[in-house]
Structures are given as C-alpha cells and as structure tokens.
Amino acid sequence: xxxxxxxxxxxxALDALHRSLGATMTxxxxxxxxxxxxxxxxxxxxxxxxxxxxxxxxxxxxxxxGPRAADLLDYALVGNIGTIGPGRARYTMICRxxxxxxxxxxxxxxxxSEYLVxxxxxxxxxxLDALTGRAAGFDATVRDDRDAYALIAVQGPxxxxxxxxxxxxxxxxxxxxxxxxxxxAGVPALIARTGYTGEDGFELFVAPEHAERLxxxxxxxxxxxxxxxxxxxxxxxxxxxxxxxxxxxxxxTALTPFDAxxxxxxxxEKEGDFVGREALLxxxxxxxxxxxxxxxxxxxxxxxVPRAGFQVVAAGEVVGEVTSGAPSPTLGRPIAMxxxxxxxxxxxxxxxxxxxxxxxxxYEVVALPFYKRQK
Amino acid sequence: xxxxxxxxxxKEHEWLSAVEDGVAxxxxxxxxxxxxxxxxxxxxxxxxxxxxxxxxxGELESTKSVSDLYSPVTGxxxxxxxxxxxxxxxxxxxxxxxxWLFKVRVADEPEDLLSADEYxxxxxx
Numbered sequence: 001x002x003x004x005x006x007x008x009x010x011x012x013a014l015d016a017l018h019r020s021l022g023a024t025m026t027x028x029x030x031x032x033x034x035x036x037x038x039x040x041x042x043x044x045x046x047x048x049x050x051x052x053x054x055x056x057x058x059x060x061x062x063x064x065x066g067p068r069a070a071d072l073l074d075y076a077l078v079g080n081i082g083t084i085g086p087g088r089a090r091y092t093m094i095c096r097x098x099x100x101x102x103x104x105x106x107x108x109x110x111x112x113s114e115y116l117v118x119x120x121x122x123x124x125x126x127x128l129d130a131l132t133g134r135a136a137g138f139d140a141t142v143r144d145d146r147d148a149y150a151l152i153a154v155q156g157p158x159x160x161x162x163x164x165x166x167x168x169x170x171x172x173x174x175x176x177x178x179x180x181x182x183x184x185a186g187v188p189a190l191i192a193r194t195g196y197t198g199e200d201g202f203e204l205f206v207a208p209e210h211a212e213r214l215x216x217x218x219x220x221x222x223x224x225x226x227x228x229x230x231x232x233x234x235x236x237x238x239x240x241x242x243x244x245x246x247x248x249x250x251x252x253t254a255l256t257p258f259d260a261x262x263x264x265x266x267x268x269e270k271e272g273d274f275v276g277r278e279a280l281l282x283x284x285x286x287x288x289x290x291x292x293x294x295x296x297x298x299x300x301x302x303x304x305v306p307r308a309g310f311q312v313v314a315a316g317e318v319v320g321e322v323t324s325g326a327p328s329p330t331l332g333r334p335i336a337m338x339x340x341x342x343x344x345x346x347x348x349x350x351x352x353x354x355x356x357x358x359x360x361x362x363y364e365v366v367a368l369p370f371y372k373r374q375k
Numbered sequence: 376x377x378x379x380x381x382x383x384x385x386k387e388h389e390w391l392s393a394v395e396d397g398v399a400x401x402x403x404x405x406x407x408x409x410x411x412x413x414x415x416x417x418x419x420x421x422x423x424x425x426x427x428x429x430x431x432x433g434e435l436e437s438t439k440s441v442s443d444l445y446s447p448v449t450g451x452x453x454x455x456x457x458x459x460x461x462x463x464x465x466x467x468x469x470x471x472x473x474x475w476l477f478k479v480r481v482a483d484e485p486e487d488l489l490s491a492d493e494y495x496x497x498x499x500x
Contacts, residue, residue, distance in 0.1 A: 024412075039467070040438050041413045233412065233438055303416045305436050327415040327438055334415075357441075 012057035013150045013208035014215055021229055028232055029122035031058040036231035043234040044329040047197050051156035051222050052230035053215065056203065060124020061149045062117040062131060066140035069113045075274050076134040077105065078257060080267040084109045089177045089194060093257055093265050094127055099279030100253035101260070103127050104245065106194060108179045116145075116190070116205070120247045134275060150211035154218055155201030155238075157373075158225040163202055165221045167191070176200075185217030196235060198242025199373055237326045240335065243297065243369025249308055249323040250295060250337055256280060258287040261295045293320055293339035296347075297370055298363040300334035304356045306363070311355040312338050319344045322354060330371050337368065376405035377495070379471055384494035385447035387429070390471065391488065394481055398453055401446065402475040403435070403466065406500040411437040414463040419444070419455040419477050426452060426477075428485045433476075435466065447488060450479040 009032035012018075018025065023034035034055060036043060046052045064073060073081035079092030089108040093101055103123035108116040119127040124146060131142045154163060164171055169182030169191055179192035187210040195201035206214055219227070236246070245251050250260055257266050258280070266280050286292070298306065305327050312320030320340030328335040336354065344352055347367045353360040382390040388407035392400040408414065416436035426432040426446035433444035455477045459465050465474040489497060 024409075035439075036412060039413050041464075237438065303436075304418075305416065305441065307441070327413075327436075 010058075012055055013211040014055045014057065014152075017212055017215060018055065023229075023231060026232065029058060029120070031121055033058055034229070034231040036233045037229045040231065040233040040237070041329045043228060043230040044237050046226060046228045047156045047199055047230060047234065047238055048330060049157065050226035051154060051158040051162055052197075052234070053218055053222065053227055054153040054155065054230050054235060055211075055215070056151040056153050057149070057208070057211065058121035059151050060119040060121055060127065061145040061151075061205070062119060062124070062128055063143040063145045064115045064117060064131065064140055065113060065143070066138070067113055068139040069115055069141075071272070072131075072135050072138040072140040072142075073107065073115060073117075074270055074272060075138070076131055077107070078266040078274060078276065078280065079107070080270040081107055081115070082270065086111065087178055087180050088175075089179055089192060091177070091265065093251075093262070094130060095256065095276035095280065096253060097276055097279065099256040099276045099283050101247075101251045101255055101257060102130060102253065103247055104251055108190070108192060110179070110181075110190070123247060148207070149205045150208045151203060151205055152211060152214055152218070153195060153201060153203045154222065154227070155195045155197045155230075156199050156227070158222070158227065159199075159201045162218065162222040162225055162227060163191075166217050171202075185214050185221075187214050189214070196244060197238040198244070198369065198371055199238075236324075237329060240324050240326055240337065241328055241330055241369065241371035243337070243371075245295075245337075246324060256283040258283040259292060263287060291342045293341055294345035295323075295368070296338060296340050296345050297366040297368045298322070298325075298336040298338055298352070298354065299331065299366055299370070300354075301362045301364065303334065304359075304361050305334040306336040306338075306354040306356060306361075310336075312340050312344075312363075313353050313355050313360050314344050314349075314351050319352070328370060335370050336363070340365070376470070378404060378406075378491040380491045382471070382491060383447075383488040384491065384497075385429075385445065385488060386497060387445040387447070388498065389445060389447045391447045391484075397480050398478050399448060399481050400475050400478050401448075402470055403444070404494070404498070405470045406498045408467050408470040408474070409500075411435060411440070411442060411466075413438050414466040417459050417463045417466065417476070419460065420446070420452045422452050422454060424452045426450065426479060428483065435463075444476065446479065447484070448479055448481050449483040450481045452477055453480050454478040
C-alpha cells in the first residue's frame with residue numbers, strides 16, 4: 001500500500017446514490033467510482049444478456065466550436081474528422097509529434113461547426129492542453145466541459161427497449177456511432193449509440209443536476225427487463241472480452257496506433273498536415289515490413305489469472321507481456337491481451353505460456369476479440 | 376453477514392472453528408470475501424502439508440486481484456475443501472459454511488486470535 005499523499009478524490013453527481021446502493025467504491029484516475037455493487041460477474045452477465053446501468057461521469061468532455069473547428073481537429077487528431085457527418089461519431093486518437101499515443105477518443109459532431117471530444121478521465125487534462133496548444137492559428141475555440149456533463153450509459157441487448165420507454169427520440173433511426181439531442185425521462189440529453197462493452201447500448205450526456213433523475217428513471221424502466229447497476233470492474237471485463245484497448249494498458253505514449261494494431265484510425269489521405277504524420281508514416285512502414293510485437297489474445301488452459309505486466313514465455317524465453325487480464329465470465333476461463341513477438345503471435349501458436357508468479361501456465365494464442373455479439 | 380460468535384479470527388481475515396478431536400476448520404471471513412469480489416480460483420494447501428501460523432499456504436484469485444491465503448494456526452492439513460476448488464464462488468456465497476477452505480490438526484496457535492466481537496471491531500464489519 002502506498003502511503004504517499006494523494007489529492008482528495010472527485011465525486012460524480014451520483015455519488016450519494018452509489019453509496020445508498022451499497023457500491024464498493026474505488027479510486028479511478030482521481031475519481032471515486034463504483035467498482036461493483038454486488039457480484040461483478042452478475043453485473044457482467046446482465047450486460048451480456050439483459051442490460052446494465054453505468055455512471056461514467058469521470059470521462060472528460062471537451063467541446064470544440066468555431067468556423068475552423070473541423071480543421072483544428074483534423075490537424076490535432078489522426079482521424080479524418082472533416083468527413084464526420086452531423087449527428088455521427090468516430091473513434092480516433094490523439095498522438096504526439098513522435099507518433100506516441102496520448103489518448104484514444106470518441107469525437108461526436110453535434111452541429112455544423114460543433115464537436116464533442118470525449119477523453120479518458122486520466123488523460124482529459126493532457127488532451128485539453130494538447131488541443132488548446134494545437135488550436136493556435138485556427139479560428140476555433142476549445143472549451144473544458146468536464147463539469148458540464150454527467151455521463152450515464154445503459155448497455156446490453158435490452159437497452160433499446162428500456163430507453164424507448166423513457167424517450168420519444170427516434171432510437172431506431174440512431175445508428176451505431178451516432179448521437180442526437182433529445183429528452184430522456186424529461187431531461188435534456190445527448191443520446192449517443194456508443195459504448196465500451198461489446199453490446200448494443202447508449203451513452204447519455206446530461207447536466208449533472210439531472211443525473212440522479214435520469215438514473216432513477218432508467219432503473220425503474222429497466223427493472224422488468226433485468227437491468228442492474230454496474231461498476232467499473234465489469235466494464236473492464238466486458239471491454240476485454242470485446243478486445244477493446246484501454247489506455248495505460250494496450251495504449252501508451254511508447255506505442256503508435258500501428259504498434260497497437262489500430263493503424264486504421266490514422267488517415268494519411270486527409271487534407272493537410274497533422275501532428276505526428278511523419279513519425280506515423282515511418283511506424284506504418286515498420287509495422288508492414290518488420291512488425292515489432294503484436295497485440296494478441298490469450299486464453300488460459302488452466303484457471304490461474306494473468307495480470308497486466310506478467311511475462312509471456314515460450315521455451316523458457318520471454319516473448320511478450322500481458323497488458324490486461326481477467327477471468328472471463330463469458331468464456332469461463334482466464335483471458336488476456338498481450339504484446340507478443342511476431343514469431344509467436346499467430347493464432348494457434350504452440351508452446352506459449354504466461355509466467356504466473358513463477359509458474360509457466362499454458363495459454364492458447366487467439367485472434368481478438370474473444371467475444372463478438374450476434375447481430 | 377455478522378461474524379459467528381463460536382469462531383475465532385486472525386488479523387489476516389481468516390476464521391478458525393473450535394478444535395474438535397484436535398482438528399480445526401479454517402476459512403476466510405465474509406468481510407474478506409466481500410473485499411476480494413468474486414473468487415474465481417482457489418489454490419489450497421494439500422492434505423499432509425504442514426502450515427505455519429501467519430505464513431502463506433495458498434492463494435485466492437478474484438476478478439481484480441490475487442491474495443495470499445494465510446494459516447491462522449500451525450499444524451498438519453487433514454482436509455482441503457474440494458467443493459471450493461470446483462466452485463470458488465462458495466467463498467463468496469457461504470464464507471462461514473460451505474465455503475470453508477481447509478482443516479488443520481492444530482499443533483500450535485498464536486495467542487493473538489480475536490473473538491468475534493474483537494474481529495468485528497478490528498475489521499469495522
């Protein structure tokens with residue numbers, strides 16, 4: 001246990017509600033967040049089979065507006081932001097000049113010249129500073145909206161029906177990675193069809209003073225369908241099964257998007273220069289000709305659980321490192337994502353194991369994701 | 376879940392039953408089980424092993440972490456709970472009953488084991 005002093009954790013607008021629900025709380029990126037309410041496995045399974053309700057108010061919202069907002073974002077981020085249609089969203093990244101990943105982001109186009117950038121809680125200040133710095137010379141405004149929003153997610157196959165019962169918004173017309181303004185349970189909200197669970201679902205951006213009312217309305221509307229409150233613990237196992245990267249684990253400043261197997265988010269064909277372009281061109285070539293380690297999935301043959309930082313081994317040699325690991329409720333076995341030397345990264349490679357506290361446990365190399373929902 | 380009065384407790388959050396014919400049953404408390412979250416893997420000491428009070432003798436793995444299992448007493452292991460090996464969630468659902476972990480023929484026990492009331496005060500639960 002560290003005894004170093006840390007600043008007091010921040011609390012979301014739903015803090016009192018979480019405590020009244022008996023949540024086990026945890027510090028996450030400086031926020032006091034629900035880890036789980038009861039059994040994290042039950043919460044995980046609820047999202048896979050019914051629906052779960054999450055408080056994600058720690059996420060960092062940044063609004064970019066102005067005549068050249070799209071040009072700024074095209075310069076500051078690696079994606080082709082100018083091609084996002086109104087009401088649509090895109091997964092993208094912000095990189096350093098050397099190509100290292102500063103954060104992965106979702107950018108929502110809210111209006112003709114208005115964008116909402118959602119950053120990870122732990123990187124929100126970094127992203128805000130980078131966007132503000134990169135905005136020099138652009139007729140665009142970067143605004144810190146972290147305190148302007150609470151974020152509530154309802155995820156799982158029952159989530160469309162649950163949300164429909166408390167909104168008149170056209171959810172059938174709302175595609176995956178799209179967002180529209182609407183009223184939910186009498187509360188104005190940005191309704192986005194996005195998530196981090198591998199299931200269909202929605203993320204609702206609302207004013208913090210409306211968060212509790214929305215949470216209660218969704219709780220009541222979802223109860224008949226089996227919706228339960230869900231904490232960050234199951235969010236982690238859900239995203240891991242879905243093969244989705246987590247910043248600080250699969251993504252770091254030491255890696256480019258190409259190293260992480262996500263080179264597709266880098267759009268060299270877009271107009272104009274962007275931060276990191278040259279370094280990323282080189283990284284793309286490197287990934288093509290002499291790939292360094294590759295991000296793979298590992299499935300345990302035994303029951304001991306690999307954790308971030310554990311070594312991947314083959315024939316007694318270290319050939320990689322685990323970035324995320326957990327018992328998978330859906331597969332019923334421990335799973336991990338790991339960066340592994342290309343020679344051992346092909347699915348089905350024999351003789352790969354993980355060093356779990358001195359014992360080499362056998363693991364199967366598989367392609368990601370571990371889980372894909374049936375549409 | 377309150378801590379049963381007839382048990383004694385260690386500061387490592389294990390419980391110890393009354394000794395019968397020289398043998399005591401050992402498990403972890405409801406507080407410990409709840410702190411761990413869903414237990415998914417239990418590595419228990421094997422029958423015939425000698426365990427030492429205050430030293431690790433196995434591990435319990437949960438969704439988020441792995442924790443060492445400590446023996447509250449010194450002695451020879453006479454049984455390990457195969458039900459828990461097969462279904463580790465028993466540790467969460469019945470920590471003081473079906474979720475017991477192992478039995479020890481007690482050779483020595485420390486003097487600082489806690490009563491139920493003392494443990495409740497110690498753990499705050």
